[in-house]
Amino acid sequence: MKTRSWLDLLLMLVVTLAACTSGNVPEVCSRDKFGCAVIEPDTTIKIGMGGPMTGGSANFGIDISQGAQIAIADAGEFQGFRFELVAEDDEGTPEGGAAVANRFVMDKSIVAVAGHIMSGPTDAAMPIYEKAGIPMMSPAATNIELTKKGSAVFNRVAFTDAMQARFAAEYLYHKLGIRDLALIHDSTAYGSGIAEEVRKDFEALGGKIVGFEAITRGEADYSAPLVKIAAAKPQALYFGGSVQEGVILVNQMKITGLEGVIFFGDDGTFGSDFLTRTGVNGEGAYSTSFTLPESDRKTRFDAAYEKTYGIPPGKLSPFTWNGYDSTAPLILAIKSVAIIGGDGKLYIPRGALVTSVRNTRDYQGVTGTITCSPVGECSAAQPTFYVIQGGKWVEAPK
């Protein structure tokens, strides 16, 4: 009898305690498919980012993570909790992407990922985040297939190559009146993908493709493929790739017989670096950008970036602004679903966060208005084309 009563007492105590403590944990956590992330007081809410921080593409990773840091700084404090960016090196390879993803999933205080940056690692990391309920917002993974896989967690502020290619082809054909187009790409998933799309769209419009060449990244002399293209006498040259190679191509166009041919670059070639490094040779070259021409937010971002890092945004890579705009909506979503528990801890229901990120609507970023479509395409702004005139980027006539 005595043991019985002791046991009953113990049971009551346990139940009461459970009731008390569970009163601190918000109810949504038990209903949420992925549970809640619990952030202890005096610790930070972490946002992960995977990108190439070493190797030949290190400039992309470093630049975009720096842009994201500005967003973190702008976010300030939320209910007494600060945000933190955990940027890790995925080396730009699928292996690295999966490794970083597994590590992020292990850290329970990482609630969202602004990444990854390259399409290959993003593809490898997606299923891992999907299983753990961590939303993604990629700044620069532009491969078309990524949003066609039915993922609930993947979103991106980067623009699909398909859309950019369509606009570029139309601009070339209708606005600039080009009928003979040559294309060069840099053998990356990004560059070759977009060049292929432009080729298809241009031919569909009725234009003729007179040359399609591929170059390898990291070299310094592309005169041979340019000479070959020159022999076919194109009116314009479309380049799918990044600033580095684009600059070399533009600088070598004159000596390879492509004088007078219009250079048209994708959004990977836009930026102040392109201007300074092509100098006089760059007059008349076109490029694409999705960043707002000018706005208050952009000016403020530019100033903050330059002050913190000593170089202007867009110098290391053209995606600096995307770094900001991939992290800020995540922060916004976190702020909207996080609940402060009775015990002072912050509870972030993961499933609700995934949905909230997917439902981002009309967020005013530095690259434009961010609204996510049902499949995770969050950028609906149209590309703006720019042309170099007088040593400056000037918006090309529409």
Added chain:
Amino acid sequence: MTHAQLHPAFRTGVIFGVVVIFLMLIGFATTAAQLLGALLGNMTFPLVNLLFLLGLVGLWGGAMGVRSAEAAISAPQAAPAAKTDTANAALVCGLMTGGMTGLLVAGLVFVVSILHARGANIRACLYALSPETIQLLSLGLPPAAAALAHLGLQLLSGIAGALLGRAVSLRGDHWQRRLSASRQLVRRRLASSASQPKIAHVWANRRLRRPLLCCSGLALVLLLPLVLGQYWNYNLGTIGIYVVLGLGLNVVVGLAGLLDLGYVAFFAIGAYTMALLTAPEPHHLQWSFWIALPIAVCLAALTGVLLGIPVLRLRGDYLAIVTLGFGEIIGILSRSDMLAPFSGGPLGVRGIAGPTLLGRTFSSQRDFLYLIVLSVLLTIFVTSRLRNSRVGRAWLAMADDETVSRAMGLNTLKYKLLAFGIGAAFAGLGGALFAARNQFTGPEDQTLMVSINVLALIIVGGTGSVPGIIIGALVLKGLPEMLRPLENYRLLAFGALLVVMIIWKPTGLWPPAKRRLESREVAEAFSDAEITTTEDKLKQ
């Protein structure tokens, strides 16, 4: 104070100074200070941490200075009296070392601070020197004061280090003698006594030691995946795949003595074969993993043999470059437009199938880890059987001296081809497992760094020994995962490690038993055993 004593101290000081300057210029000094702060929990005082670290470096420098001075003067003579047995001598050594380090560091800090104060954009030249870093390095003081502070810090810690070094070396000799005496005593006790506990007997008995280690290792490896989480299972899986690759390359480099720098080519062939046979795009062949795996392995082996036929007659260095070129060719081809319809081009191949067992797909890292462990065991089995067979002995003979083995009638070309083919087969196995696990493969996975990683693995771990290769894989693949905060410096450390290991311990961290036998036991045999002549043996 002789010049012979001062010169090494001077040189040590200069070396330490240059290294510290280099570390400061790449931003490592600030990262280390922050790391220390994170460890100790005082993130808000990086300055203190930096001073602490610099002081430690100075201490070490001072100690090394004194030791090199001693080494310089005591080299021909062994008399302990030749050491710096006056505190003054040690003091001067420390002063010299610390002074040199201090001068160099102070000079750098002075120049950088002055330029920064004048408004020069140092970051345009030296990327790591942001204003905050410069502020930290100059200790928050004006340029002249900062320089003097650094100089003073280095001098003081140098002197302290020198005194410490002298103390250790004076007592160290004494401790060394006592340690070796006690070690000998224990050894004699163990050897002579009959009534020892069973465990000690078993341990002392070398023949039983290996199976014991193997069994316990096996048990660990089979039970661990059940306990570890997804992340660690993934990492262990990567390490396992690299062990397979390492064992394969070991057959080529360690056993047959052929330097292959294009190992990634066979890895790529294995990965792409698995990918193209099981993925829905681009060929719509969706064969099962278990069918594709042996095909991948065989195809890789075949490629190895085909590559070997023209190439294996070349000499060591040339072979290395040619295989490097072949690896690059495969990388270029996988990225090319020409082969894009066949291999997916730069976009790679996605949707690679995983293995299914009894209807259940391998979906978690744990299942994959078991599969990888199985492959590792298989590889170990095959390579050790090979090594102890006629083929293995032929390889050893070839690696030692090719002319002689050819003179003895060995068909070196056949054995070289065999080695190449088998190495390629294991690379194909590793590649196929890799692709199946990531469910995605592309040209970015087939880079030169993979070949270099595998080569470094077997060099660091120990060419030719299985536990060595496992250790090498743990060090080169597992350690960077654990040291994530320092990951910007990962490749730098990798390069330095490679150079250091090859100079300091060319046979690796765990050399194969045969070589250890040669070096240590032979020395022992000649030192304290009696040499029995053949005649004596015959008489017994």
Added chain:
Amino acid sequence: MLDRPPELPALSRTRRLNIYRVIRSGLGALLVAYVAWRLYEVLVVKAEYGPDTWLRFAISGLVLGSVYSLIAIGYTLVYGILRMINFAHGDVMMLGAFGGYFVLEALSAIPVASEVNPPLTFLNAHPILAVILAFACGMSIAALSGFFLERIVYHPLRRAPRLAPLIGAIGASVFLENAAQLLFGPQRRDYNNPFLLLRGAGWLIPVGTGVRLTYTGVLTFVLSLILMLGLYLLVYHTRLGCAMRAVAEDKQTAALMGIDVDHVISLTFVISGALAGAAGVMWGLHNGLVYYLIGFVPGLKAFTAAVLGGIGNVPGTLFGGLLLGTIESVGPAALGIDFQLKDVIAFLILILVLLFRPAGLLGEVSTEETL
């Protein structure tokens, strides 16, 4: 020393080797047939390229080739003496390129008083002096790097088995590349050429639509020739060169003859480094691009060039470099394949040369049997 070839195809002694010879010859014949067919297709059937295009290809190839030769002479020197491939040579070249870059940057920031608007900088006021200073700085930094590379990495490994220096070289190469990335940042930098030597400016040859022969291209070519000549004179007409050749022949005997072997080897690396530095500055002036990875692939190609011409053989290196550059530029167009595959061509040539003529195209075939 420098004309002692390392390899000779072994005479087949047993019947068993014949199968392999048959396969090899068969593959070789197939390759020749394929090349002939493609050439016919492109040159005769399609004939889409005019003479100006071919001339442009040729010029681009020769200039590229002379850059390869510049880098290759350093390789050749070290290989000739130590029988060792200095994997880190490309990175020494990269350091030289950075040295020249910083000098030109510094000089372009020094204003020189004059009435011209925009104001002249030192760089444009004294362009020749500026370029000479850039070369001096680049070459010194590279020479120092070569010296320390030898001291720290190769000297301790001199008695080690033959794999060890190669691995040490690989480690050193990785270290140097990443050190450069951490020190100077991941961004690509552009050389600040003086107005006299702007990239892309040059003489116009009136063929077809006008073919441009750039100043920097000509400078590269001429500089390669001058440096080659200098090296040749050094090796064959000076005492130091004699000592180098002696060390290459037989280290021990040379030491017995009173030559300070360590000193000679150090000097070899210093000279090789200086040559690499010159190549680096030239690379920067002509191609403009400088970042931490510029040494890697050109280093590999330069080694291919050296082997092609005959490693250890100075004129052979020049010839090999030019030939390789030309094949890379003209080859893909002539064979009608993608330019992406030009590296494939380069490496295939390497393999073919090493198989059929390991001494190189200009090397001397010796009767020495080497394994």
